[in-house]
Amino acid sequence: MSKKRVIVTGGSGMAGKWVVKDLVDNGYEVVNLDIVPMKDRLVRTVITDLTDAGQVFNALSMTTVQHEFSPSIRPEPIDAIVHFAAIPRIMTHPDNEVFRINVMGTYNVLDAASKLGIKKVIIASSETTYGVVFADLYRDPLYFPLDENYPTNDRHPTDSYATSKVINETTARMFHERSGMDIYAFRIGNVIDVNDYENFPKFFADPEFRRRITWSYIDVRDLAQACRLGIEKDGLGFEIFNVAADDVSSDIPTQELLNRFYPNVPVKKELGEFETLLSNEKIKRVLGFKQQHNWRMYVKA
Structure with missing residues (x-):
């Protein structure tokens, strides 16, 4: 059975490099x-x-082999x-620029994918779509826990970044309706790299931060x-999933x-x-997500 071929955009970044590594470790053929x-x-x-549609279309239709001296460098689906x-x-x-790059980059990827017949795209959305994170002043959400049914179109965020993510979710829904492709938008919580756990004692000392x-x-x-898991789960159409740990990043009870x-x-x-306020119930139920790493494994409370 041939390897599945996956394109990762932003694979040189802090989160993207781990996505690439996980896919390679699990037998996928990956290009960044x-x-x-x-x-x-x-x-x-x-x-x-x-942000250049021509570059995106060309890059998504190139070969995914790792070396130009490979036996075949013919592009494959x-x-x-x-x-x-x-x-x-x-x-x-x-x-x-935040707005332009985020919105046009996502549009171009989805547009090219739909025209090239690529059937699955996972896009990085954000917890900021709930309108709390980057508000000018502290802003209460409508309710807790924050879930995928939260009315982000009724309670708009007020910053360019979160607005770009709300628009990207709308764009993703449109391309699904147009082409039938599976597009899963991940509303990602605060991403913690392996070395970031050393900062948790500071978080504990100042919970308001x-x-x-x-x-x-x-x-x-x-x-x-x-x-x-999103790549391996087909047939959901357009879906939004929160991606968060089971617990809060605090030593104070929720x-x-x-x-x-x-x-x-x-x-x-x-x-x-200590339950999370960014609900991850849906991704656990639908995609089978199970948290493998929590701060208590690396930090002494």
Whole structure:
């Protein structure tokens, strides 16, 4: 049986490199599209400006073999795309550039994928779509836990980054309706790299610091697992999934965090002692996601 061929965009980035590694470790043939090569050269990188539709169309129709001296360098069909390339936050680029790059990059990837007959795309959306993280001032959500049914179109975010992600979800739904392709939008919580656990004692000392992200987190390796599960699950059409750890990134129980920082927000269900406020129930139920890494494995509370 031949390997599945997957394109990862943004595979040179902090989260993307773990997605690439997980796919390679599980027998996938992977090519990275990015503006810089991967540091460890685990797979071949095609330098691609995703805001240029012509470059995207060409890159998605290139060969996925790793070396130009391979027995065959003929392009073969792509099985899936994991689209992570983006400006990952506000305040690093002008707001209009954050919006332009994130929206046009996603549009171009989905447009080319649909015209090339690629049947599966996973796009990186964000917990910021709930309108809390990058609001000008602290803003209460409508309810907890934040789930995929939350009315982001009624309670709009107010920043360019989150707005770009809401638009990308709408674009993804449109391309699914047009082509029938499976597109899964992952609303990803705060991504924690392996070395980031050393910062958790600082988080514990100042619980308000992570109030805006409602103390969410997801280990990069668990995020990579979620992407692979998404690739392996066919036939869902367009779906949105929160990707978050089972627990909060705090040594304070969830209810106490709510009492201190969100006392006026309705809570729709009974919560476990340290249960996440960014619900991951759907991805566990539908894709079979199981958290493998939590902060207690690496940090002493």
